[in-house]
Amino acid sequence: MIPRYVVRIGLFLYCLGCFTILTGCWDTKDINKRLMPVVMGICKKEQQPYKIILQIPSPQMKGSQFLEGQAETINKAVDGIRTKSEKGVDLLHLRLFLICEELAKKDIENIVNYTIQANDISVKGLVGIVRGDFEKMMHHKIQANPELSSYDFFSEQAGWTPNNTIIRLWEVYRDMNSYTRDMAIPILSKGTDTLYNFEGSAIMRRDRMVGDISPEETLIYNTFQRKYIGGTIEVAGHSSVLIKKATISHHVKWTASGPSMKSRMKLNVVVAENERNLPDDVIAKLLKKDIEKKAAKLIKRLHEQKADVLGIGQYFRRIMTEKQMKSWKKQWFPQMEHEVTVDINILDNIYFKSSNKMKSTPVS
Template identity: 30%
Template structure:
């Protein structure tokens, strides 16, 4: 009995060791972990670039560029794998840059491939670039060597882009392409002489193709409407002389059905701080100017998107539950453009900058109270 028991244990341990296949795994120093992938098309062939951090002991961390061409993306990656000795581990890719011309042709297939690939995470940030990919990547590496850290900054969620940037993940793009009721805007970025990254705005995708481009302010409004969490340190320029900083914002969508017609009122509430203003303006002026400007711009943005039948603001998503599956299929083309949108903005100035402003009536009020 006793002997039998030990034999069982030994056999199970041998099986455990054999089944594990642990001799096939490679240690971390035999793996390359690219952090950025660039994809363009080069005469029918996909051209894939990878930026791989190269670390040599006692030297500064460096970046290396590798590229490969292939009929498909996987083929191109295979070409890269042939070039380097270490295993390529796509798990750490934090950033996917696509050439803008791909966006015009449609990126649906590429995104599908990425989602299918098992060693590619669904979380990297996706962006378009209008520049030549090769020089863009070179520029990135050069800036890194000059400045140091920046490229890793994109992998840090906290240090990410500000509200001007519609930061989107791969899975969000996939969702945007395949959802009946929502689309996605992907940021356009570029390398720059001074700044390592510069954004021009965002491209609105519909069914994987670029249909419209938004500028920086429109992207900001989009983020404000989309309930992006962080509004702190967001500055909005009202005109050449006036600037406010947002402290808090609240968005409410109010849908009303009038027969076939849908009336939507978007109520925006802001709490803000005056950051820069001419002396002759008092709080109410600034407030009024701000309200007018935001209302106008928002309305304009909504109209612009409705014309292109693309919904990146989530307007249709919020009433999606009221429609059947069949109705949703053509929702963006039929119902969405006909929604009557009204924007109401309400702004409160919390603080006008802690400077003595003679035009403000603070002291008069105080005097009046005293007299009473």
């Protein structure tokens, strides 16, 4: 027979264990006592502190609530917002980070390091650069739920199209600290009939903006990133083609004179408009010439700016020494030879009503 005091001790330990488990959520906050911003705007002008603007969904206001703070550091500005807020500010749901162009041209390293190190900020958040009046852009509204529009504009499942660039916090951090690649960050301005206008992409050399890529050149950038899945291109001002598929392959070598690369883009397209009734082979040749010209112009500009946003250096890592890798952007990338060839394949036009179905017409 088990002694009574042993049973009592066992019961006491069992109850103590139950209480320990049940108190695991002692520090939770009711959702009504929390503010969950989805957009953070960050700006800093010359001789001025950081300005932080948080955009928070507000069903009561049928729109958004905005909280603002200023301080010499980002963390202090956020703490200031939390101090004066009547509810707890939870940054875990931030989906979009907007940086003013003035700050992007100076340095974004502090911003990236803060967001990566903060325990309550997701590294999956999207990043954009604001061109124009920063405060007007952040407070811009065109409909009842602007916080949804902000995210939808950047969503790959909604308004964000493959003609635009898209980059996340963890990718910015990776490229900022890489020897062999840089990044392109989308540039936005205040829209009229839409929330934002896409102005192209910022060419970033490590932690600062040194130039930009036009919206027309974005096709080339996205193809090199293997992220291009569609879009429309105008040809000769009277025709347009719908790109169904875009692929790219590379051949690299390192000679006594340095690195060289040959890239081959293959585009499967469908003719969407043809006002002048141009033959398929003419459209294909015009498109091929146009893309190759834009690619050569973009690559030349990137060489001059010593910014490898196309990630060319990644293809040479296996044949470079550590010393060559560290000097890639300053020495080897600007002088490398890079030739881009485009192959156009016009597919049967099964997507549009026509009595004359076009046949597949490859041009290389």
